[in-house]
Structure formats: structure tokens, C-alpha cells
Amino acid sequence: MNPTEQKTTVSEAVRKHKEFLFPAVATYYQEPVALVKGEGEYVWDDAGNRYLDCFGGVLTVSVGHANPRINEAIIAQTNKIQHTSALYANENQSNLAEKLAEITPGDLKKSFFTSSGTEADDTAILAAKLATGRHEIVVLRHSYSGRSATALSSVGHSTWKPIASQVAGVVHAAAPYCYRCPFKLEYPSCGVACAQDIEEIIQTTTTGEIAAFMAEPILGVGGFIVPPPEYFQIAYEIARNHGGLCISDEVQTGWGRTGDKWFGIEQWNVTPDIMTSAKGMANGVPIGWTIATSEVADKFPGLTFATFGGNPVSTAAALAVIKMIEDDDLRANCKTVGDYLRERLEELKEKYPVIGDVRGMGLMQGIELVKDRTTKEPAPEAVLRVFEETKRRGVLIGKGGLYGNVIRTGMMLNSTKDNVDELVAALDQGFALC
Ligand SMILES: Cc1ncc(COP(=O)(O)O)c(C=O)c1O
Numbered sequence: 025m026n027p028t029e030q031k032t033t034v035s036e037a038v039r040k041h042k043e044f045l046f047p048a049v050a051t052y053y054q055e056p057v058a059l060v061k062g063e064g065e066y067v068w069d070d071a072g073n074r075y076l077d078c079f080g081g082v083l084t085v086s087v088g089h090a091n092p093r094i095n096e097a098i099i100a101q102t103n104k105i106q107h108t109s110a111l112y113a114n115e116n117q118s119n120l121a122e123k124l125a126e127i128t129p130g131d132l133k134k135s136f137f138t139s140s141g142t143e144a145d146d147t148a149i150l151a152a153k154l155a156t157g158r159h160e161i162v163v164l165r166h167s168y169s170g171r172s173a174t175a176l177s178s179v180g181h182s183t184w185k186p187i188a189s190q191v192a193g194v195v196h197a198a199a200p201y202c203y204r205c206p207f208k209l210e211y212p213s214c215g216v217a218c219a220q221d222i223e224e225i226i227q228t229t230t231t232g233e234i235a236a237f238m239a240e241p242i243l244g245v246g247g248f249i250v251p252p253p254e255y256f257q258i259a260y261e262i263a264r265n266h267g268g269l270c271i272s273d274e275v276q277t278g279w280g281r282t283g284d285k286w287f288g289i290e291q292w293n294v295t296p297d298i299m300t301s302a303k304g305m306a307n308g309v310p311i312g313w314t315i316a317t318s319e320v321a322d323k324f325p326g327l328t329f330a331t332f333g334g335n336p337v338s339t340a341a342a343l344a345v346i347k348m349i350e351d352d353d354l355r356a357n358c359k360t361v362g363d364y365l366r367e368r369l370e371e372l373k374e375k376y377p378v379i380g381d382v383r384g385m386g387l388m389q390g391i392e393l394v395k396d397r398t399t400k401e402p403a404p405e406a407v408l409r410v411f412e413e414t415k416r417r418g419v420l421i422g423k424g425g426l427y428g429n430v431i432r433t434g435m436m437l438n439s440t441k442d443n444v445d446e447l448v449a450a451l452d453q454g455f456a457l458c
Contacts, residue, residue, distance in 0.1 A: 030416060033071040048186070052423075053415055062089025065436055065443050067420070075415070078447050079422035083244070083276050083388070083434035086304030087348050094307045097344035101337045110137070110333045117334035120343050124315055127286050127346070130295035134321035137334040138312035141275035141302035142170025145238070147314040148298045149174055152236035152269045155316075155323040159193045160230040162222060162237045162263065165206075166199040166246030166426060169238070169273060178238065181245065181426055195229045197222050197259075199243060200251030203381040203392060204400065211252050219251075219258035226266045236271050236298070237263035241288030244276035247425030248390030248432055250383050256292035269320060272296040276388065279304045280349050280437055283359030283386030291385065304437075306341035313342075354437040362386035364441050365433070368448040376455040378406050387439065390424070391431040391451075393458070402427035403458075410454035419450035 037058035041051065051057075057075075061068040067077045067089060080086065087094065101116065108114050121135040136147050153159055163169070165180040177189035180196050198206040198218045207217045226234055237259060243249035260270045277288025278301040289296055297320055302312040310332070332338070349355060366382065366389055373379040373391075380394035393403040393410075407423050410431060414421055422432040431451075435443060 030073050030418075031071040035070050037070060052411065052420075054412060057415070057420070064088040064091075065439060073418065075418050075420045076443060076446050076450075077420050078433045078435050078443075079420055080304070080434050080436055081308060082303065082422065083281065084303040085308050086279055086281075086437050087307055087345055087354070088436050088438055091307060091348070093348055094341055094344045097340045098309065098337055101340035104336075106335075106337055107332075108336060109331055110329055114334065114336045114339070116336045116339035116343060120334075120339045120346075123343065123346060124313070128299060128315055129287065129290055131317045131319075132296070132299055132315045133318050134316055136314045136316075136321075136328075136330075137339065138314070138330045139310045139332045139335075139338075140170065140312045141273075141300065142172050142175045142312070143330065144275065144300035144302050144312035144314045145169040145178070145271075145273060146172050146174045147312075148271045148273075148300045148316075149178070149236065149238065151298060151314065151316055151320055151324055152238075152271060154325065155320040156235045156267060156269060158231075158233055158235040158267065160195065160234045161193065162195055162197050162225060162230070162234055162268065164199050164239050164243065165196045166201060166243050166249055167196075167240055167273075168243075168245035183426065183428075184245070193230070195225055197225045199246060199249055200255045201243075201246075201249045202252060203249075203383070216252050216254050216258055219255045219262070222259050222262045226262065230266075232266060234263065234266050234268040236269045238271035238273060240273045240275070241277045241292060242282065242385060242388060244388075244432075245424050247392060247430030248384045248388055250385060251292070253292065256289065256294045260294045260296075269297040270294070271298040271300065274299055274301040275303050276434075279345065280355035280358050281386055281388050281434075283362050284355050286355065288385070305345065306338050307345050309338045309341040311335075311338040311342055349437065352438060357439075358386040358437050361435070361439050361441060361444060362389065365389050365435070365444045365447070368444060369451075372448065372451060372455060375452075376458065378403060378455060378458040384433075387433075387435045387437060389433050391433075392425065393429045393431065402429035404428040406458040407431055409457050410451065413454035413457055414450040417450040417453055419447055421447070421451075
């Protein structure tokens with residue numbers, strides 16, 4: 025879109041958002057956008073402006089807005105029966121659980137459904153504690169796991185922690201953040217010190233026997249931090265030596281997002297004991313999911329229940345998303361289009377010194393902005409400039425990173441190279457202003 029053609033209007037939705045929502049529910053952009061319509065890769069705001077959506081409501085609209093194949097499943101199920109509660113079996117929940125046992129790695133078999141990533145991670149941590157009889161968990165700095173007391177205690181960002189940790193026994197290991205190595209070393213001569221340090225973390229900050237090690241295969245909110253290839257093999261081995269179960273948080277990295285594989289952890293040649301996901305699993309219909317080996321799941325005692333867990337509509341949507349990823353070979357598309365996006369972003373890096381690092385996998389690509397490539401001082405204000413300019417040019421992007429200086433792109437799994445060109449053209453204009 026020609027930026028001069030952009031319409032503006034005073035948005036009632038934005039005005040009421042500011043007046044009636046918790047101020048902590050922050051919005052992107054100087055003039056927040058109120059979205060009223062979506063179709064495929066595009067969304068429209070309430071002034072009629074069209075945008076290429078390169079963030080998908082935080083990697084959640086995975087196969088396009090208002091996708092007829094997903095909506096058909098949702099509408100058909102809504103018209104049949106919309107809610108049952110987990111007290112009754114329903115065929116969508118059962119079929120989805122069976123399918124998930126088939127497509128997940130290793131011996132993962134039994135599922136528990138909820139409504140969000142927070143609940144999925146909570147369930148995983150609880151299951152690990154119950155299965156091991158231990159209480160301590162190792163998580164990563166720069167990680168994100170949600171908003172419950174347990175999840176907030178696990179979050180590795182002060183910016184997302186409004187209160188001190190309320191749950192004891194959570195320790196934070198160094199992130200495998202090569203661009204800003206916590207040990208000031210360089211890969212590969214570092215010997216993957218960040219992974220090796222988990223041994224000392226366990227020995228010095230826990231009882232020595234842990235319930236679990238929980239990590240995202242690529243740290244999402246942290247700014248798409250990609251670990252070195254050996255990281256997870258070393259980390260999982262250390263955790264298991266200390267009696268811990270390994271939890272892979274696939275809230276952002278699941279469903280083919282990293283290219284070729286269903287789940288991010290499969291890129292690292294290890295097999296978790298528990299896995300969680302949410303976001304892109306049902307293309308925007310609320311869902312949370314925890315899967316564990318039978319050995320772990322069977323040790324969850326007593327009764328447990330989530331009112332909306334396994335809801336027939338959300339599980340219908342998830343089944344339709346998985347079917348579409350399979351039918352259209354979207355894992356392969358993610359790899360092909362993701363590689364192309366990466367190539368184009370590397371070109372921008374050659375052109376603009378404000379780009380310190382380009383990283384990611386598949387259609388999960390981030391750009392870390394710095395004031396100076398030598399000092400690596402974060403440049404969050406440059407991100408804001410790029411945000412405003414790309415918006416003016418009809419493209420929506422995301423951000424992240426502890427310092428708010430990482431542009432995150434989470435294009436839809438069925439995006440095309442033309443979509444990439446449109447995104448890169450807008451970014452190019454944005455970086456030109458930095
Ligand atoms: C890796 C990860 N885990 C958990 C969560 C929490 O998910 P939700 O916001 O659905 O509770 C998020 C949300 O961004 C996430 O990125």
C-alpha cells in the first residue's frame with residue numbers, strides 16, 4: 025500500500041481499550057490498531073487499511089485468517105454440540121489425542137487439554153513434580169511461560185514479572201544466547217558452556233535432585249534465541265542424571281513452525297518426556313495441550329479437571345489445522361519459504377549496520393537491532409521506528425527480547441515468497457530511517 029493512501033480515524037475500540045482495560049494490556053504502535061477483519065495472510069483495521077499480517081497474533085493464526093477449511097470444522101461442530109466438559113468423552117478430543125500420540129516424538133502418548141499455554145506449562149510442571157516426587161525445576165533465563173503463579177515464577181524476563189516468584193524451587197539457567205553469550209565466549213570453542221553450567225546450577229542451587237528441566241527449543245518471547253546444535257543433548261543428559269524429566273515448551277515452536285518437523289525439539293535430536301503447546305495449534309481458537317509418556321501421565325493421582333479442556337470446538341479446529349498442515353505439506357513450505365525469508369533478511373543485514381543479528385528457523389525469524397555492532401548496545405527505539413514505518417506501508421510485525429530490540433516475524437505456515445518480498449520491502453524502508 026502507498027503510505028499516503030492510509031486512512032486514519034479515531035477508533036472507538038482503541039478509546040475504550042484505553043479507558044476500560046487494565047493499562048498493562050499494552051498495544052503495539054503509537055496509534056494502536058483495531059483489527060476488524062482477516063482473510064488469509066491479510067487483516068484490515070477499523071479505518072479500512074489492509075495489512076500483511078506477519079505476526080499472526082503472536083504465531084497463533086498459523087494457517088491464515090478466516091481459513092475456510094478450519095472455519096468449516098468449527099462451524100459444523102458448533103452447530104452440533106459446542107461444550108461438553110471433560111466429564112464426558114467427545115470424539116474430537118479422543119481423535120485429537122490419538123493423532124497427537126502419532127505425530128509427537130518418542131513415547132509421548134497421553135494428553136491433557138486446557139485453554140492456554142500457561143495452563144499447558146503449569147500442567148507439565150505439576151505432572152513432573154507428581155511423577156518424580158520432587159519439587160525443583162530448572163528453566164531458562166529469557167524464557168516465557170505465562171501468567172499463573174507457577175508460570176510467572178518460571179518466566180526469565182523481569183519485564184514480564186510484575187511480582188516476585190511465588191513458587192519456590194524454580195531456578196534459572198543461563199540462556200543459550202550466542203549473540204550475547206552469558207559467559208562472554210564464542211561458539212564452538214565455548215564447549216557449549218551454557219549447557220554444561222546446568223550441572224553446577226543443579227548442584228549449587230537445588231537439592232541435587234530435580235523434578236524437571238523445562239525449555240523452549242527456540243526462545244520465543246526472548247527474541248527467537250536459537251541454541252547451538254548440541255545444547256539440548258547436553259542439557260537433557262545433565263537433567264536426567266539428576267533425576268529430572270525433560271519438558272519441551274512448544275507453544276511457539278510447534279506445528280511445523282521451525283520447518284520440516286512437527287515440533288521444534290525434533291531439530292535437536294533429543295526426546296522429551298513431556299511436551300506442551302497452545303497458540304498455533306488451533307489457528308486462534310483457544311487451546312492448551314500437555315502430552316506426556318504413559319509412565320509420567322499415569323502417576324498423576326486423584327481427580328483433575330479443566331472446564332474448557334478438550335472442548336469439542338477447539339479440538340475440531342486443532343484437528344483441521346493438523347490435517348491442513350499434512351495435506352498441504354506446510355512443514356516443507358515453512359522450510360522453503362523460511363529459508364528464503366532468512367536469505368532476504370541476511371541481505372538487509374549487509375545493508376544496515378543497525379541489524380546486529382538475524383536468527384531463527386523456518387518461519388520463525390528474528391532481527392536483533394543494536395546501536396553499534398561492536399558494543400551491541402540494544403536499539404529498542406530503532407525497533408519502534410521500523411514498526412511505525414512498516415505499519416504505514418501496510419505490514420504488521422512483532423517484537424520481543426529482554427530489551428525490546430528484536431523484531432520478530434511469525435508469518436503463516438502457508439505464506440508464499442511473494443508475501444516475504446512484501447515484508448522485506450517494508451522492512452527495507454523502515455531500516456532506511458534508522
Ligand atoms: C513459550 C511460551 N510458553 C507459554 C506461553 C503462555 O501462553 P498463553 O499466553 O497462551 O498462556 C507463551 C505465550 O506467549 C509462550 O510463548
